[in-house]
Amino acid sequence: MTHLRRALPEIGGWAAALAIAVIVVGQVASTARSEVLFRDADSLVVALVTRSLVEGSATQWAMSPVLFLPEVAAFRPLWLVAHSLLGMELFGVLAVSAVINVALLYGALRFAAGRRGESRAPVVTALVALGLFGLLAASAFSASRDSLELASLSLTSTYYVGTVAAMLITLGALRRHRDQPRNGTALLITLALVAFVSTLSNPLFIAWATAPLALLLGWRMILGDVPARRELVLLVGGSALGYLGRIPLSAWIADTSATYAQPARWLDAASTYLTLLGERLSTPQGLLAALLVVGLLGLGIERTRHVRDSGTALVAMASWLIPAVVVVGMIAMGTQSARYLQPVVWAPLLAVLCLPRPPLPRRLRMVLAVTLSIVLLLTAVLGTQRIRTAVQHPAPDLACVTDWIGAHPEQTGAGQFWTVRLPKVLLPDPSQLVQVDHELNAYAWLVDRGDFSVDAVTFLIEDAQTVAWNFPGRENATEISCGRYTIVQLPEPVPLGPQRS
Numbered sequence: 001m002t003h004l005r006r007a008l009p010e011i012g013g014w015a016a017a018l019a020i021a022v023i024v025v026g027q028v029a030s031t032a033r034s035e036v037l038f039r040d041a042d043s044l045v046v047a048l049v050t051r052s053l054v055e056g057s058a059t060q061w062a063m064s065p066v067l068f069l070p071e072v073a074a075f076r077p078l079w080l081v082a083h084s085l086l087g088m089e090l091f092g093v094l095a096v097s098a099v100i101n102v103a104l105l106y107g108a109l110r111f112a113a114g115r116r117g118e119s120r121a122p123v124v125t126a127l128v129a130l131g132l133f134g135l136l137a138a139s140a141f142s143a144s145r146d147s148l149e150l151a152s153l154s155l156t157s158t159y160y161v162g163t164v165a166a167m168l169i170t171l172g173a174l175r176r177h178r179d180q181p182r183n184g185t186a187l188l189i190t191l192a193l194v195a196f197v198s199t200l201s202n203p204l205f206i207a208w209a210t211a212p213l214a215l216l217l218g219w220r221m222i223l224g225d226v227p228a229r230r231e232l233v234l235l236v237g238g239s240a241l242g243y244l245g246r247i248p249l250s251a252w253i254a255d256t257s258a259t260y261a262q263p264a265r266w267l268d269a270a271s272t273y274l275t276l277l278g279e280r281l282s283t284p285q286g287l288l289a290a291l292l293v294v295g296l297l298g299l300g301i302e303r304t305r306h307v308r309d310s311g312t313a314l315v316a317m318a319s320w321l322i323p324a325v326v327v328v329g330m331i332a333m334g335t336q337s338a339r340y341l342q343p344v345v346w347a348p349l350l351a352v353l354c355l356p357r358p359p360l361p362r363r364l365r366m367v368l369a370v371t372l373s374i375v376l377l378l379t380a381v382l383g384t385q386r387i388r389t390a391v392q393h394p395a396p397d398l399a400c401v402t403d404w405i406g407a408h409p410e411q412t413g414a415g416q417f418w419t420v421r422l423p424k425v426l427l428p429d430p431s432q433l434v435q436v437d438h439e440l441n442a443y444a445w446l447v448d449r450g451d452f453s454v455d456a457v458t459f460l461i462e463d464a465q466t467v468a469w470n471f472p473g474r475e476n477a478t479e480i481s482c483g484r485y486t487i488v489q490l491p492e493p494v495p496l497g498p499q500r501s
Contacts, residue, residue, distance in 0.1 A: 026383030199242030296348035397483030441497030
């Protein structure tokens with residue numbers, strides 16, 4: 001009975017987190033942001049890789065520096081159950097995946113919140129942090145993958161949700177190592193393993209977690225913090241081994257992470273991020289989201305000054321140090337992609353995990369818990385309906401393309417990255433559409449190189465994102481309109497050019 005009483009708050013926390021996840025996904029799916037969630041070419045890579053794994057043809061993939069190992073490991077069983085067994089369509093699977101992502105991020109927040117105690121309410125603080133994340137994600141209304149609507153990116157399996165979770169789990173391991181000396185060895189092993197796997201999958205973990213936390217632990221070590229030495233060695237050592245572990249996987253990496261660093265373009269990077277910030281602040285919801293992040297940063301600084309135990313102090317300091325290091329680091333590296341700044345919205349949420357238990361009477365706590373449970377339940381029901389409406393929304397243009405291709409199984413077509421990937425993932429045989437550049441060279445980027453074994457292509461898929469073609473034969477082709485898409489029937493088969501990435 002005692003164990004059940006202890007488990008009930010945790011069970012309730014997970015139930016509330018699931019409700020919040022459904023609400024957040026329902027809101028995002030009902031706006032233009034659903035383009036990023038369901039139809040963006042980048043957002044489909046994990047689904048495409050999973051299909052190749054399930055069908056046994058994933059040995060020739062050309063990946064970016066990100067290998068998506070945790071994301072694929074989580075998506076594959078979902079695909080097998082939801083799609084292969086239950087017959088759920090792709091958009092439905094992506095929606096369920098988004099709900100699971102948010103729920104798992106609650107798990108990471110709950111781990112980072114530490115143990116329960118007289119002065120702590122970790123389930124409550126983790127749920128509050130998740131709720132604030134939900135507000136940030138729900139403030140996203142644009143279809144642009146390059147906007148500063150960063151929180152909503154964690155609903156996809158492409159934009160480094162595994163790395164976000166790893167950053168939170170790393171801080172949880174550091175905090176619990178200081179809170180639970182008896183479990184110190186297991187937590188240090190967890191710290192090293194998370195660093196190893198995360199860096200192996202995505203070197204961005206070094207910029208998001210290893211580098212800023214190494215600065216923090218190094219500074220605390222100078223101040224005489226005894227646990228910091230072992231923590232620093234295992235964090236940096238695990239990351240180094242993970243990076244070295246990428247060497248045997250180099251055949252699958254089409255471009256190394258080193259090519260992303262262009263320090264000479266730091267001024268362009270700063271200008272780009274300032275422009276994106278201006279665009280974000282130009283909308284009411286963007287301004288409110290920015291004020292929320294600033295408030296959380298202030299809370300983190302306040303918690304840093306007032307907390308006493310070393311584990312909580314470490315998390316409080318990380319809540320404002322990580323965003324600062326990430327922003328400065330990304331500008332110094334000359335990167336110009338908004339998605340690399342995700343810790344700016346995630347790390348400040350850590351400040352909430354450092355709040356003490358509110359001094360509320362037990363009866364009032366019960367009333368609040370019941371009231372919020374009812375509100376969450378009713379809102380989640382509405383969220384479920386919004387998700388269903390979004391995934392079942394008719395897409396006649398897309399159906400026109402896939403039906404035409406299905407009616408011509410003897411033909412193989414081609415399209416550019418931003419155009420071809422959505423029709424490709426929906427085909428019974430994705431290799432019937434080949435990914436190319438505007439000169440009809442095989443474009444080996446986030447795709448199975450086995451697709452390029454075809455001798456020639458007989459049709460093209462175009463839309464507004466397609467760059468003007470530059471090869472002989474296109475000008476004499478026949479065009480078939482499919483709404484936003486155009487099928488271009490070539491007068492004769494055109495061979496593919498050499499592979500490039």
